[in-house]
Amino acid sequence: MTKHNAVQGQVVRIVSNRYTVEAEGKTYIAYARGRLRLGEDIFVGDNVVLEIQKPLSVIEEILPRKNKMIRPYVANIDSVILIVAKEPEPDWILVDKILLNCFKEGIEPILCYNKCDLAEKAETEILLAPYQKIVKCLTVSGLRGDNLSELGSLVKGKLVCFAGQSAVGKTSILNALSGLSLKTDGLSARIMRGKNTTRHVEIFNVCGGRVADTCGFSMLESIEVEYTELMYYYPEFVPLQSACRYKSCTHIAEPDCAVKEALKKGLIDSGRYARYTEIYRELKKAREERYE
Ligand SMILES: Nc1nc2c(ncn2[C@@H]2O[C@H](COP(=O)(O)OP(=O)(O)OP(=O)(O)O)[C@@H](O)[C@H]2O)c(=O)[nH]1
Ligand SMILES: [Mg+2]
Ligand SMILES: [Zn+2]
Structure with missing residues (x-):
C-alpha cells in the first residue's frame, strides 16, 4: 500500500496510548498501528514513520534506535542527568544501576546533586567523592539557582534525560531552566518519599537543547545485563x-x-x-x- 502522507518524526510525549509526535516543525497526536502495540514498546525519543491523518495520525514504524534507557523509558538520548538530592535520601544501588545502564548503552551520564541549599558543602563532597573519577558531577539548587547555568550549558545542542527518584527535583530544575511552570510537589512527610508527581515522560525545548522530564521511581527491577x-x-x-x-x-x-x-x-x-x-x-x- 502506498503511503501518501508518511513523514519521519520523533515521539516527544506519551500519555497512555496517545503519542505526541513532532514532524517537520509540527505536532501531531497519533496512535500506534496494532502490530506495533503488540511488539516492542514505543519510547519517548523514538524516531518513527508517521502517517498523517485526521483526527489521529498513525505511527507505522519505529526506526532503529541509537540507544535506550529502561526506567525511565527514553530512546536516542545523548546524556542522562541523574539527579540525587539531600532529600529523599539517595538510593545508591539505584544510582549505580542507572549508571551501568548508561555505560552499557554508550550514553554519557552526569551525576547532579540537587537541593545543595539544604546540605553542607563538605557533606556533598564526601557523597560524590566515589563518583568524581567516573562521571561528571555537579552540585545544584533548583530552588536557589546554584550552578543552573552550568547545567544549562550541558543541555545545549543535546537531547538529555532527567532521571532519578521521585521528589529529587527533576521538574523543579526543568522549570528553573526553562521558565515553564510544570507541576511539582514535596515529599510525603510520613514516609519521606516522593509522591510521583510527574506521570508521563515528555521532551521540552530548553537552553538550546532538549530535556526529557521523566517519572520518578524507587526501584529498578530489571537491568538487561548478564x-x-x-x-x-x-x-x-x-x-x-x-x-x-x-x-x-x-x-x-x-x-x-x-x-x-x-x-x-x-x-x-x-x-x-x-x-x-x-x-x-x-x-x-x-x-x-x-x-x-
Ligand atoms: N530545598 C530545596 N527544595 C527543592 C529544590 N528543588 C526542588 N525542591 C523541592 O523538592 C520537591 C520535589 O520537586 P519535584 O520537582 O516535583 O521533584 P521530581 O523529581 O520532579 O519528582 P517526580 O515528578 O515525583 O519524579 C518540591 O517540593 C520542590 O519544591 C532545591 O534545590 N532545594
Ligand atoms: Mg517531576
Ligand atoms: Zn578481578
Missing part, C-alpha cells in the same frame, strides 16, 4: 581487568584479583564494590531462576 559481563560497566574496574589472574575475572571470588587488591588499598570505593557484589548476586539469581 552478570558475567557486569564488571565491564564499572569504569574503575576496567583498567585493572588485565592484571587479574583470570581474563574474565568477575572480581567476586577469583584468586589474584587486581580489583580486590585495589579495594584493600582503598583505591576502589568500598561502597561501590559492595553494591557491585549485590547487583551481581541479584542478576545471577534472576538468571538462574529464568533457566530453572
Whole structure:
C-alpha cells in the first residue's frame, strides 16, 4: 500500500496510548498501528514513520534506535542527568544501576546533586567523592539557582534525560531552566518519599537543547545485563581487568584479583564494590531462576 502522507518524526510525549509526535516543525497526536502495540514498546525519543491523518495520525514504524534507557523509558538520548538530592535520601544501588545502564548503552551520564541549599558543602563532597573519577558531577539548587547555568550549558545542542527518584527535583530544575511552570510537589512527610508527581515522560525545548522530564521511581527491577559481563560497566574496574589472574575475572571470588587488591588499598570505593557484589548476586539469581 502506498503511503501518501508518511513523514519521519520523533515521539516527544506519551500519555497512555496517545503519542505526541513532532514532524517537520509540527505536532501531531497519533496512535500506534496494532502490530506495533503488540511488539516492542514505543519510547519517548523514538524516531518513527508517521502517517498523517485526521483526527489521529498513525505511527507505522519505529526506526532503529541509537540507544535506550529502561526506567525511565527514553530512546536516542545523548546524556542522562541523574539527579540525587539531600532529600529523599539517595538510593545508591539505584544510582549505580542507572549508571551501568548508561555505560552499557554508550550514553554519557552526569551525576547532579540537587537541593545543595539544604546540605553542607563538605557533606556533598564526601557523597560524590566515589563518583568524581567516573562521571561528571555537579552540585545544584533548583530552588536557589546554584550552578543552573552550568547545567544549562550541558543541555545545549543535546537531547538529555532527567532521571532519578521521585521528589529529587527533576521538574523543579526543568522549570528553573526553562521558565515553564510544570507541576511539582514535596515529599510525603510520613514516609519521606516522593509522591510521583510527574506521570508521563515528555521532551521540552530548553537552553538550546532538549530535556526529557521523566517519572520518578524507587526501584529498578530489571537491568538487561548478564552478570558475567557486569564488571565491564564499572569504569574503575576496567583498567585493572588485565592484571587479574583470570581474563574474565568477575572480581567476586577469583584468586589474584587486581580489583580486590585495589579495594584493600582503598583505591576502589568500598561502597561501590559492595553494591557491585549485590547487583551481581541479584542478576545471577534472576538468571538462574529464568533457566530453572
Ligand atoms: N530545598 C530545596 N527544595 C527543592 C529544590 N528543588 C526542588 N525542591 C523541592 O523538592 C520537591 C520535589 O520537586 P519535584 O520537582 O516535583 O521533584 P521530581 O523529581 O520532579 O519528582 P517526580 O515528578 O515525583 O519524579 C518540591 O517540593 C520542590 O519544591 C532545591 O534545590 N532545594
Ligand atoms: Mg517531576
Ligand atoms: Zn578481578
